[in-house]
Amino acid sequence: MVTICFQSPSKPIHNIQPKSKLSSQPPYKSQSLVIVTEPEPVFTSVKTFAPATVANLGPGFDFLGCAVDGLGDHVTLHVDPTVRNGEISISEITGTTTKLSFDPHRNCAGIAAMATMKMLGIKSVGVSLALHKGLPLGSGLGSSAASAAAAAVAVNELFGGKLGNDELVLAGLKSEAKVSGFHADNIAPAIMGGFVLIRSYEPLDLKPLRFPLEKDLFFVLVSPDFEAPTKKMRAALAKEIPMAHHVWNSSQAAVLVAAVLEVEPKRAPLIPGMEAVKRAALEAGAFGCTISGVGPTAVAVIDTAEKGFEIGEKMVEAFLKVGNLKSIASVKKLDKIGARLIKSM
Template sequence: MALCYQATPPFKLNSASTNWSSRTPLSLRCNLSVPSPKTLAVEPQPVFTSVRSFAPATVANLGPGFDFLGCAVDGLGDYVSLRVDPHVHPGEISISDITGVGNSSKKLSKNPLWNCAGIAAISVMKMLSIRSVGLSLSLEKGLPLGSGLGSSAASAAAAAVAVNEIFGGLLSVSDLVLAGLESESKVSGYHADNVAPAIMGGFVLIRSYDPLELMRLKFPSEKDLFFVLVNPEFEAPTKKMRAALPQEITMSHHVWNCSQAGALVASVLQGDLEGLGKALSSDKIVEPRRAPLIPGMEAVKKAAIGAGAFGCTISGAGPTAVAITDNEDKGREIGDRMVEAFMDVGKLKAVASVRKLDRLGARLVSSIPR
């Protein structure tokens, strides 16, 4: 773990109601090149006996934002319940339960060293110099594994926030993202485009990793943005999805995608949904290689646009398809057409949900004071 500093004044996760999205422009920098971990000089004591946190699902890549842009979606995500547990060895954490959708509880390890929530929790405990308190963690998966909705990042984000909050919320957002990144690097690769928006909410641009620099892109608060998420019953072949990426890119495709990425960022900041949708749909580098690996995806995209979506692409590495619109009812119609296309063309059952942009990111949902 790394020494962190912030470009902005210290900025902490103090309560569930903290509205980070009101603070812009925000740029966080964490110097990953410093090898020694940041740890507090004085071990804090717990301020709660237990807390419950939530972290939202995230849509990474966003078409031309491949590997550096992601955003959080509301009402879908993972919960972590964390309590001070005298039966757990001081300075350690135990995972007591994993429950939730699909077969998460079977697939995920309860060994905290091999669990994304556990790794992030341990990282935060190290930063806080926790040596005299043991913790017990319960993970409720609201997100299916391997869906392309940042399942591992949501678990890591919820755990990082829970541990930080139970000890009084002393760490900064950038510390928490670093803890989440440590988890992501072990379970799904060294990328922050899910875990940063899972923690920070809204749209986040990963500007660099060394040092870690994150830019919050504030979508105007007065505008509505709905994501239509359509998750087919299909396991995206992760290795194939990675292998499908081109090694080399032509200059013309590079310039095209770069300009679309710029347009995407401008559209987010200006709240221009039409522009955002168009940019989302415009990737000429990654989506054309990955879409054919998800049965029906190309037809699903066409169906979404045909039904009035502003744009559509693959969420993360898939298989979830994501479309955007400005109206919830319209979102449902778009979702129905996308589900049909997955069935008609891809022969895949799929489930649609319509979600708002999550502007808060990971937060406490309840707590019991000591």
């Protein structure tokens, strides 16, 4: 579909349909004619995947996160003539949870998909979305971000992949802002893969931290049978810090160590046994151990899968012995790809 716009440096853009009388009689001479082409679907259906993420990584509160291979959400999107043009219908929700809204304005996948359609200027096509949750809610593994990332990438791929990663992250942030807060440390790595540093939010400035291709990094993820709501866990943090702490924190090369000491202990007591789990992981040889996102999943880092399974066993034992919580351990590699198209028709 083609939309004709008359544009002037001193006046707003007026969107005018091709058959409008104004199209042949510009309202003022200084205008220039701009042709905006709405992208058409290049597929009738696409299926995408977006990985789980580990945000914060201890000290990187709201500005550092990474993607984890093998865990995540799927979105299937198809052109649907029964859906009103320019809109989205959520047709199905399956997987680890089905207790999510089918209203696209209240569903993280729906919000991100609509934001992406708006960026692309889609007005003459309606689409239907099916969400398969591979991540439980309140897990600390970027559940909402995975859904948003998969949805944003699905819309973009359906219409020819016109948008870049930065734009897709902005679309995902529309969703994150409504369901978990305006922070990109989950949505950015979910879309881009690997480690991503958020240098600023206004404007959004993302810096991928490329992990060496010849090396592997493994995450030992231990998820206890315990829900940690994002709002509750974020509420445990101080709203303000003294100016002296801010200056010191910004000027020191050891800022990350300082942040670990100030942020993590405020959340750890909210997760039964977390401190003992961290000790067990470190004693078993982990490079480090912390809370994934807001929790309750604990994450330890190591360089071999074999050692990772040993560390996971010790962490599970600590959760049960000290926190009286049953938990499940898994060992996953760093996901260096991020959200991607896995099927198209």
